[in-house]
Amino acid sequence: MPDTIQRLQIAFFLNDREVRVTVPPDRTALEVIRGELGLTGTKETCSEGDCGACTVALGELADELLVYRAVNSCILPAARLHGRHVITVEGLAADGRLHVIQQQLLDHHAVQCGYCTPGIVMSLFCLFLQRPDPDEAAILEALEGNLCRCTGYVTIRAAARAVAGRLAAAGGEARGLILPAYAADMERRLRAFGEPLRATDSPNADGRPLAGYHVPASLWELWRTLARVGDPARTRFIHGGTDVMVAVNIKRDFPEHLVDLSRIPELHVLLREGDVLRIGAGLTFTDLMESTLVADHLPVLARAAARIGSRQVRNRGTLGGNIANASPIADGAVALLGLDARLVLASAGGERTLPLEQFYKGYKDTDRQPGEIIRAVEVPLTECTHQYLKSSKRPAVDCASVSSLCSARLEDGRVAMCRLAFGGVAVYPALARQTAAFLAGRALDAETVRAAADLAAAEFQTIGDVRGSAAYRRALIRHHVIHHLESLRGNAELCGRHP
Ligand SMILES: Cc1cc2nc3c(=O)[nH]c(=O)nc-3n(C[C@@H](O)[C@@H](O)[C@H](O)COP(=O)(O)OP(=O)(O)OC[C@H]3O[C@@H](n4cnc5c(N)ncnc54)[C@H](O)[C@@H]3O)c2cc1C
Ligand code: FES
Ligand code: FES
Incomplete structure (x- = not known):
């Protein structure tokens, strides 16, 4: 990173407390949780989203409702914690008693070296919050992104089934067994949280903003940010970060300006317009899998999304990022190409549409122009x-x-x-x-x-x-x-x- 960088002032809720940290923009959530805040239960192994040892539950408002999802904190930019609630393995036990998931893992001898265990606990935590009565397939799916080299998973799965049994027996009290008491009020607290992400933002001598992390809240703000930054070659977009943050961690490849698209509401639309399904570039693979519109009109897209990475990756990775990353094996892009999708590309100068089949020019080379984003994908609905x-x-x-x-x-x-x-x-x-x-x-x-x-x-x-x-x-x-x-x-x- 260049010398003249911003420092971000991040405020978020970590387990039962509100915390504030000031960190450089290339910090990951894991570095903040373990390094800055000393909660070392969350582990680091691969740093590239593969193993799940760093899994935490990230609570965010979606349509004003608080939803917790399992995420790999090693590839989550720290800036993404701002205004969110994070639950780590330290936040589960209460009154000197282990959480029901921890207790069942222990009772079923599902822990050996224990390095994977905090991640497994948090993946199961998110599963049971969403679905207290998961079948075997749902348990397996929730654990896809958690590698355990010791146990062989038989005991872990048995423990998960035992948790389901405990929750079934608890009836109406089941949610209280899973969600810590301090989280009961969190939806209201996140709604009330109005603080913008602040950065040390005095410009460089030449008037350009300091190198760092920018979070525009609309397309209009995005164009303004890009104009202030100046040279598009110094800028990279980030959405879910499942590709960008792997490059940051493994290659130490942090661009001068990282522009976060995740708060731009225009990228999150999903609607049917006549015989076309318009899908915002910011929809995650989990969004596609959970959408009734996709299930009704393009179930194959949900099936392709389900084959991508792990639950943690699908919770963050977006369709737009998958297309823009231009990998030859990008599952989302391959599926959309087969569906004859068109891209809606947007820049400060306006919008254009382009058939996806004309987008790719060579290895990792696309028709996307500097300063241009993928805004949406339009998929024709046919009888095929x-x-x-x-x-x-x-x-x-x-x-x-x-x-x-x-x-x-x-x-x-x-x-x-x-x-x-x-x-x-x-x-x-x-x-x-x-x-x-x-x-x-x-x-x-x-x-x-x-x-x-x-x-x-x-x-x-x-x-x-x-x-x-x-x-x-x-x-x-x-x-x-x-x-x-x-x-x-x-x-x-x-x-x-x-x-
Ligand atoms: C462990 C792991 C397993 C994975 N497994 C699979 C798999 O099985 N199949 C598969 O296809 N992929 C897989 N991936 C990659 C997949 O997660 C990404 O390709 C994802 O879809 C990218 O979306 P993102 O929002 O995370 O993009 P980011 O990482 O935020 O960005 C990726 C690229 O796209 C650009 N970008 C992002 N959004 C836009 C936009 N709207 N307009 C213009 N440019 C944009 C960024 O500048 C960057 O160059 C895996 C990743 C990991 C870490
Ligand atoms: S450390 Fe392996 S997924 Fe994060
Ligand atoms: S218990 Fe050792 S890696 Fe899972």
């Missing part, structure tokens, strides 16, 4: 059938070796429309154009399916890396195409079989 597939070594917290979305429609057994988007096969998410052209108008018989699969496997210059050799990827492409097309033909029983 959609299917998303992701092949990865692990079902969760793993990038795709190959991913794909097929959007297609048959008429009288012939392909009336087919669009196939792939991730992991090129330097950016890409369409299998030749395969789609081959399929157009053809009767979808077994021979056509095999020919299309062979064509798709030859269509891309696949490369080998840690996620699979080029030959393995070609085999996956074939498998995906057969799976998609056989599903379309109604031969679901063929789909699980690897060709």
